[in-house]
Amino acid sequence: MRMGRKLRELLKQKKLLTSPGITTPLHAMIVEKAGFDFVYVGGYDVSLTLLGLPEVGFITETEMLNNARHIARSVTLPVIADVDTGYGNALNVIPTVQDFEAAGLGAIHIEDQVAPKCCGHVAGKGMVPLEEAVGKIRAALEARRDKDFVIIARTDAIAAAGGGMDEAIRRGKAFAEAGADIIWAEFPTADIEQRQRFAREVLAAYPQMPLYLHYSADLKWHESKVTFEDFPAMGYKIMHVSLTGMRSTMMGMWDYGRGFEGSRRASGNRISAAPEGASDGGVSRVRGLSQIQGVGRKISACR
16 A cells, blocks of 8 residues: 555544654554654754754755655554655646655655744744645645645744735645645644634634644643543644654653663673564564565575
8 A cells, every 4th residue: 555545544534643753764664663653754854863963954855865765664553754845836746746656655744934934933924925835735645646745834924024824824725726635734822722723713714624633742731731642632643742852862862871871881881682562573684684684595695
């Protein structure tokens, strides 16, 4: 089954699809083994992980595409990738869609910021005119070779200059009217009432439209007392928790580095152990070394 179709089937079968945001094939393989529904690859974390630079337009389509291709190859889950603004105008969106589709992904999301874009929670964002944003979504839909490849339309209008909640709702409805498969509104805070209002008004006009929720790790969710179980009741069908792979890697590396400096033997012994909670343990098993060796023995290679 192609990954776009697989993602669509999952949306039909489950109340809420969830995943942690990741950056590398190894992260993706762990996400799959942990039992999540899909893999999400974000621009901020990939930019910082691969380039050591923040997400302010530095990372290119080529870099994101190559990384996403490796991730898609490493798992059997649908992969969703951040393609920023589509890397240009509506015409540039066409090869972008076809490149990521050919790489084996199930979906991409395109946003309505001006280029060069900023991370969704950085002040000073600008947005392109609605007509231009809708044109990009139409171009993306038309560019697909497989009509099951999922196009997610994202609006950053709530916190953008000249935007606001009313504009975000207007754009969400316009993207739905244009034929987007999923609608995503980016919210600057953990305010639940904003999310409820956006979902209520968009779904009133397009009741079958799946809505995407970005559960940003930078927001003060503890103040809202909301749980993941609350989101389907609001109308959201799919969500990811941002920066999870990057943050967990940073924390693990930091802890190991400090431990290594203080007690090299103890740190080495601890880091060589199987990951805590891993059902089949060990880095070699996660990366599929035994399967590759099995194939190698059949063809007299990698014995």
